[in-house]
Amino acid sequence: MSPKRVVLRFMAETADKPIIYQLIRNYDLVVNILKANINPHKEGMMVLEIQGEPEQYTRGLEYLRSLGVTIQPLSQDVHRNETVCTHCGACISVCPSGALYLERPDMTVNFDEDKCVVCLMCVKACPYKAMEVRF
């Protein structure tokens, strides 16, 4: 199975559970943490890239849901407002995954949502506020 990117959101009570360990040990999944925001006793979020057997992947996600973790596909999270973007290029150098890149020779800015790791650097760096987060 090709790697899948998901956004996990969990309640304060789940924040201290070793869920990554369980995913690897019990479901034999390859887990790559792309972004995490976890604080003790607070709601948290984590962006994961997960790879493994399809059946194990489904069971792993069921395990997460059983803990009350909500799971969203990653691509829905960052969105480019096409009417606001001026194709200036200020986002290119802060994007760590190459999801935002210049199409040469036109020099237009393209956004490949599949490559986005939802680090949100573009959201902060875009002078026009064209990059939006959708929850």
Added chain:
Amino acid sequence: MAVEKSLAEINARIKSGKVVVLTAEEVIPLVREKGVRQAAAEVDVVTTGTFGTMCSSGAYFNFGHTKPRMKMSKVWLNNVQAYAGLAAVDAFLGATEVPDNDPLNSIHPGEFRYGGGHVIHDLVARKPVSLRAIAYGTDCYPRREINTVITIDDLNQAVLFNPRNAYQNYNVAVNLSDRTIYTYMGVLKPHMGNANYSTSGQLSPLLKDPYFRTIGIGTRIFLGGGTGYVVWQGTQHCPGLTPLAEGGQLVSGGTLAVIGDLKQMRPEWLVGVSFLGYGASLTVGLGIPIPILNEEIMYWASRSDEEIYAPVVDYGLDYPAGNPQPLGYVTYAQLKSGTINLQGREVPTAPLSSYPRARQIAAILKDWIREGGFLLSEPVALLPSINEATPLKSLQEKEA
């Protein structure tokens, strides 16, 4: 025979529908193919364009008198203060002004989500904008306070007036320090992790007339989607042409002060911006037609990205300290390729001014001229050319 054309002849060709206009991009292959002389004979006008953040921008307004009358001494538009020390109901709003209660950089890097540039954009977009003013009250102007809502169409005058726009050339910014910095040149990663540049290169107006042979006071231009005029040299105007050790030459230092009726401008060409950790500002769409009066003018108008150099400057230490000694020079062709070689390293590049929008501006201006609705204006006076402006001074601190 040398090509010599007058502006009157070119305007006559515009009126008769016979004018030949190319953008500054389109003229490059033509000159390569046919040579400067032949191209100068064939082409009447070359149009340029740039769409970048230009901090020294602003707008002044006349709000109309209140009843009873009021001499507004402090004015806020959408909570952003405008300078009201002019007359009773006149005020000037600067693009980089931010609201009084903005958190600024108290949590670094600050977001600067809204400022003067955004107010100008909202006005041009014909959105309602809150107007608050206070006054101390006089016998002739007794009123002391007003809180109301305006749109641009309610105002007697709304005029974009930018003291410094269209910088001829600009630094390529890198960061040699060991921390990420947040600048008006965008986010710069430590140890030269990236290089940001901000002109449209071969489309950029003042790079295409470096001696200011045609662009002067009174030159009619594309400004913010409407018609504007050059009114003066811009602040810090000091054009120069420096031969480089790398070969080629650096053209830089020219600027323009421009003006135009804000009411006929368009929100897509005048956009408020927020630079993380730096502040708010305004992106201005600006395009200038260059009349091809002779071969020399055509020679400069047709220089390409391969021949136009920009200085690379360290914004980590050198620039903030006031020592902008360039680390080196690169061409716009190298910058646009995606990487430049600096001190033996490949550094990824990114633009901050929109090349696609610059190209669109040059194309719109070309259409306006070809359709006959935009005549070229003879400058009332020319601006200081290369080596004609007084060298820039830095501020000397003295005992008060």
